[in-house]
Amino acid sequence: MEKKIYLDESEMPKKWYNLAADLPMLPPLGPDGKPISPEMLAPVFPMNLIEQEVSTERWISIPEEVQGMLKIWRPSPLIRAFELEKALGTPAKIFYKNESVSPAGSHKPNTAIPQAWYNKQFGIKRITTETGAGQWGSALSFACALIGGIECKVFMVRVSYEQKPFRQILMNTWGGTCVASPSMETAAGRAVLAEFPDTPGSLGIAISEAIEAAVTDPTGKTRYGLGSVLNHVMLHQTVIGLEAKKQLAKVGIKKPDIVIGCCGGGSNFAGLAFPFIQDKINGDDIEIIGAEPASCPTLTKGTFMYDHGDIAKMTPLLPMYSLGHNFIPAPIHAGGLRYHGMSPLVSAAVRAGYVTPIAINQSECFEAGMLFAKTEGIVPAPETTHAIAATIREAKKAKEEGKEKIIIFNLSGHGLMDLVGYDKYMRGQLSDYEMSDKEIGDNLHQMDGYPKP
């Protein structure tokens, strides 16, 4: 059997899969507690993306020009982790979808390119966004460079901005600009800095700043782009799982036993998992695992509720698992997983019992990442190590049970620009942070009086 399973470019998905067609969803609510209309989102997103956001069509066509740009690196290879299997002595067959092969190094360009394309179609000249670890900000800068004629402005969570100076250069190289968040450029940023001058920042704060910067542009030619959480983002990422299914079929595998992704806002997890959740809804027996950090246990310890996606309450109330919108997670090294909420679609899939969430500490994750680097060669992003740690747990379980399980996980990105965490791990300087129930309860109090799902 070959190590890498490729598809031809002609076998790339021509349509995205929309899980909202198969899973009943609660609507987002406005400040008055009533469902919001597409028009209410118009200052924030272009209408063509809003249409995707609210769509319940099962299949949505990928524009040909977008397909062309995705071909720079797609279809991504599905790789059999022979060496990792050997090191673990497991009878399980482990496959990973290698999303690190994109020029930005992660799965994020899968949605950055269509987002930039739809914005340009709508006449938008500038996109604002937030970024945690920097993967999303890099991806959107990359996408705007390819598409041309559209600027990209990134608010980067301060702790990551300081840990990862080269991320800023990368965004600049593709023509994007980047500031640390909270910044003095927005009212939301200034308010946080006034109260907490030493804050490490959070995705929730950075989102507030990016939305504010978009909606206050007097030309009306700026919109906001989100790298995760929203329905249209999950939609764009489904190319991952759609390709993976074809690739498994090429080696005679009808269905995997276990599908694994790491969960922050939910996008890489959804990208791989949603096409398999469709099969699960239709009766297939597949275990689907979302791995999140123990320091930010949205799915395992949060509550399903209506909450805002950002600290300044600029987003609608979304039906999702949350730790509370002003929760600022500990500054762990998987910056992309430091988010208080979770994609409403992923939340609905968890709530309906299709997904099993687990929480893992970062030291176990970096240990898994080191083993992966030394066996399979690729140094995974700190976020991705959560999926690898979960995979290793399942591969060991398969060994104990003596079962030849098929496991597939999403290698959402490489860690070549995120090595500080590895350095601390090797020096024994890495701390684990687990949220206490009291801490979680205190955060959730702020949602007393909000509409209940």
Added chain:
Amino acid sequence: MEKKIYLDESEMPKKWYNLAADLPMLPPLGPDGKPISPEMLAPVFPMNLIEQEVSTERWISIPEEVQGMLKIWRPSPLIRAFELEKALGTPAKIFYKNESVSPAGSHKPNTAIPQAWYNKQFGIKRITTETGAGQWGSALSFACALIGGIECKVFMVRVSYEQKPFRQILMNTWGGTCVASPSMETAAGRAVLAEFPDTPGSLGIAISEAIEAAVTDPTGKTRYGLGSVLNHVMLHQTVIGLEAKKQLAKVGIKKPDIVIGCCGGGSNFAGLAFPFIQDKINGDDIEIIGAEPASCPTLTKGTFMYDHGDIAKMTPLLPMYSLGHNFIPAPIHAGGLRYHGMSPLVSAAVRAGYVTPIAINQSECFEAGMLFAKTEGIVPAPETTHAIAATIREAKKAKEEGKEKIIIFNLSGHGLMDLVGYDKYMRGQLSDYEMSDKEIGDNLHQMDGYPKP
């Protein structure tokens, strides 16, 4: 036409191509001016690699286990640069071999894996080496991790060590260790530091240190591994060109018009070019261009002579183009190209008229790299930008001449870990350095009295 041209793993080359079979070579000489014997190299390299170094067999089998490890990322894609062509308005068809897809981010693992494998076969427990930009040190650390049971110790040129702290973490993650060169760990390093405490270092110094550390190990279980220059390194890299020929054939191209690579020690250039030089020797009309930095113009302004590969004269005298073995190039950002000498095989090919060398300043190269990043998406390594700048020159020439030329260049690595140069370029802080004829002459005086080729 598809953007990416893949080969199946089953189509990977099973043998390396040895240009020494088709090109008359002068022997390396010992300190006495007489040809050295394989036995004289035995303290430095394992005998199985020495056999490859002196072989004149045209085809040498790639061990199956090595083929298996190369499959982690090989065959690498050949990519049509549609977007770059469009930006240049050129009728030329530009292809690039994407060697940046290896886990270490460059072509270097193509030889790191067989070198580590042959050393392990020979019972070696530890490999010492030098690295410039860090690509080779990373690659050898990666290879030793995959092969297991063999340590890797890297002497990294000081200026790069300081510019690229994350490179060290990457080597550590794969289990390698790394010190700045010149170091206090060797007599060669201490001698340089005593005379020039502020030296930026050079590959020539780092090679001296690594060889000394190998040959002075009292257990006899340490050998030295070189990432470029030597015949067996060029040999291992020919998988690049052998794959590229098959890939061009797949899209109906019998031969390219122009083949381009950047030249430091010669390995990525040789990897792509040698299989095409074989065709040129056999009568094909192909222009083959080696692009080097104007600050270190070995092929364009150096002299073909017998010179040492390192500053402490620990290597044999090699028949090559050189700027003089104690030449310390200006600290440009393409650290991998800062080498006084040139592969004897590449030198012989230049001397025989099969290769046209050109020298380019780093500002033109970074400009080319920025254009490539914004069109094709991939941020190239500073070394690689020299090949891109040469490609752009040729594509513009094709436009002037109205000729639909087929150009292929080697994208030897990505620049995600080498972004400082881009930052300086964008800030307008980048200086060009051109060597004067006097400077070159002064350096070459040291070889007065050496044997002449």
